[in-house]
């Protein structure tokens with residue numbers, strides 16, 4: 037059985053004090069939840085303080101990016117040791133915003149995925165097609181390439197620990213969610229490709245859906261057999277709406 041994972045990606049939002057105050061509210065609200073794993077990915081600057089605040093709670097901490105080298109002259113970058121030291125057990129890799137604005141490619145996604153796994157940090161590897169690609173009927177070939185190249189050359193054990201997030205670019209921050217059927221179709225395709233690459237690990241890998249997930253659509257999405265959770269932007273920025281997502285309630 038795959039334990040569902042509800043992850044909040046705060047993107048470039050919230051100061052340290054804003055981050056701590058939402059975590060304080062969230063801790064109380066989701067305290068009794070044990071059937072869904074809860075993850076928050078704040079900005080780098082807030083990781084340390086958020087980690088202090090979540091100690092002893094059921095909230096896990098993730099970073100939004102990493103660099104694959106261990107240390108050295110890489111101005112502006114951050115290593116696996118640094119995010120681990122700040123308390124992270126997860127890291128988002130290859131988000132479409134990083135691919136779009138910061139030149140990330142399947143090749144760099146693969147280097148980051150391998151660096152995270154080598155440091156015992158679970159990567160959440162993001163894949164997803166643009167609107168143009170969907171309209172041109174190349175969704176499946178785009179996703180297949182992202183999965184095969186981004187997740188290449190890891191061990192079977194690492195393959196089962198990894199998390200994949202399907203985030204159609206046209207659904208991110210637009211209010212347009214993929215329908216549960218549209219999402220399920222791509223999720224089951226991703227699991228099929230993953231099975232070709234990593235055999236039975238495909239049954240263990242969690243595949244999250246991301247793109248305008250909100251309290252109104254979460255329960256229908258979560259009913260689908262290959263949707264194992266959500267990677268949520270906007271609706272994770274307030275404790276009240278994120279709590280509803282964790283509880284799949286409106």
Ligand SMILES: O=C(CO)COP(=O)(O)O
Pocket residue numbers: 045131203207208209210211246247248249267268269270271
């Ligand atoms: O990009 C996303 C999460 O990583 C999705 O963002 P929204 O939930 O704001 O559409």
